[in-house]
Amino acid sequence: MKQWSFEASAESDVEILDDDPTRVAPTVRPPPVRRLGRYVVTHTLATGGMATVHLGAARGAGRFAKVFAIKQVHPHLAAQRAFRDMFEDEARIASLLNHPNVCGVFDFGETDGSPFLVMEYLVGVPLSRLAWMITRVSHPMERAQVHMLSARIVADACEGLHAAHELRDEQGELLHVVHRDVSLSNLFVTADGTLKVLDFGVAKALNRIHETTTGTIKGKFAYMSPEQLRGGIVDRRADVWSLGVILWELLSGRRLFRGGSEAETVTRVLTGRTSIPPESGVAADPELAAIVQQALARELTHRFPTARAMGQALRAWLARQQPGASAIEMSACVTRWFAVEVTEQRRLAGSAIAEATVFCSVDQVREVASASAVFTSRSGERRRRLRVTSIAVASVALAFATGWLLAGSDATSDPVRIHYAAPPSRSATSRESNLPIGGEGQSEPTPSIETESSAPRPRRGARKQSTDSTTATEPTLIREYPF
Numbered sequence: 001m002k003q004w005s006f007e008a009s010a011e012s013d014v015e016i017l018d019d020d021p022t023r024v025a026p027t028v029r030p031p032p033v034r035r036l037g038r039y040v041v042t043h044t045l046a047t048g049g050m051a052t053v054h055l056g057a058a059r060g061a062g063r064f065a066k067v068f069a070i071k072q073v074h075p076h077l078a079a080q081r082a083f084r085d086m087f088e089d090e091a092r093i094a095s096l097l098n099h100p101n102v103c104g105v106f107d108f109g110e111t112d113g114s115p116f117l118v119m120e121y122l123v124g125v126p127l128s129r130l131a132w133m134i135t136r137v138s139h140p141m142e143r144a145q146v147h148m149l150s151a152r153i154v155a156d157a158c159e160g161l162h163a164a165h166e167l168r169d170e171q172g173e174l175l176h177v178v179h180r181d182v183s184l185s186n187l188f189v190t191a192d193g194t195l196k197v198l199d200f201g202v203a204k205a206l207n208r209i210h211e212t213t214t215g216t217i218k219g220k221f222a223y224m225s226p227e228q229l230r231g232g233i234v235d236r237r238a239d240v241w242s243l244g245v246i247l248w249e250l251l252s253g254r255r256l257f258r259g260g261s262e263a264e265t266v267t268r269v270l271t272g273r274t275s276i277p278p279e280s281g282v283a284a285d286p287e288l289a290a291i292v293q294q295a296l297a298r299e300l301t302h303r304f305p306t307a308r309a310m311g312q313a314l315r316a317w318l319a320r321q322q323p324g325a326s327a328i329e330m331s332a333c334v335t336r337w338f339a340v341e342v343t344e345q346r347r348l349a350g351s352a353i354a355e356a357t358v359f360c361s362v363d364q365v366r367e368v369a370s371a372s373a374v375f376t377s378r379s380g381e382r383r384r385r386l387r388v389t390s391i392a393v394a395s396v397a398l399a400f401a402t403g404w405l406l407a408g409s410d411a412t413s414d415p416v417r418i419h420y421a422a423p424p425s426r427s428a429t430s431r432e433s434n435l436p437i438g439g440e441g442q443s444e445p446t447p448s449i450e451t452e453s454s455a456p457r458p459r460r461g462a463r464k465q466s467t468d469s470t471t472a473t474e475p476t477l478i479r480e481y482p483f
Contacts, residue, residue: 036054038058040058042057042355043352050083052072053070053071055121068121072117091115101195101196102197121349126184126189135252146250147288151247151314153187157187159308161182165178178238178239180239181220183223223242223245227300230270237303240304241295244296244310245296274293276289
């Protein structure tokens, strides 16, 4: 493909596409590196009225790392239930979509009360930037290439939107998704020539958490369908109308409906002409012009019934063109016209991975140090508790031993002892043997109870002498029973 010239013809009656890529691009701000969930945020890519888009990275095992675009709701809006519900709806719809022409969504989380959406990081430019370049081509031969490139872009967008329109939930029920905000700024062309549909934030779908109030209009007026502006029933054909507006603007290089005010824009959408200007060169190709007019039919029954039907019509037209337009040509346009921007985006991706690696390494060191400090603190606490427990056990044992000793001393200090008198002598027994058993003369030894205070304590094992002076008696052991 030859390099195209960028000479724009002067237009006075219709506003031309004015997203000039030569303007100074917004500066990518490197905020303090921080964590957002399990992601490391390294740069701020853009800030809008509802959310901020950050560049972040996630580290995995080994050398695995991946960069993401992280969309985070502003804190003051996160406190409003309506905005939170809209954001959750966008996350839910986008997470169910898996199509090469739709920007992928990988995760949804919340930190410090502010929800965030983790999306695919795209290297390339919005279609609004690319459109400014391709519509400035003035050579007739190159204008034909512009037509093919425009048809290819819109055909890819048709496939991405058709995937959203056919989206079903986990039970297989059709969700009836309608994007409602298809515009040049919500279509993105990557450096490898792939088109991506972005931003399902105001999409209509079944079982949405946030329901649009009756009469509320969401989207950009210049790309809305007439039935959407009137507050009527909106289905997938509303997105077909928006694609028709985009195709018209890419082919002609002008704005179709946008006026000086919102009221003027709405009037143009409802009643304005949709014929393509002759100088665009589209009139020389009736088939392509018919596709544009069918997409912009105000009567719903005359419009393409699905986005895929419109895309098939465009691909059929492209198949008859020579040499045609493929992802190779789209990639060449992006990398040639936006070389500096693409290079910077790739550099930022590498920088994000490097900074995330360093941040995670420092984080790991901090975690190890923190864990070590906790372990040391816990070990010291264990030792202190062990000492206290040992002292307590020793104190209890000492108290028990002291009590036992004191109790033993009290029991033996004044014991009561029983002393049995010596049995009678043999002569006395023989003298009394003639008495009847149980008679008055028979007697048994009568114990005498003494205390240690009333009688001297005999020496253990000593033999007691009989009181009878004439006859010696057999001594007996005195048994002692302390009570």
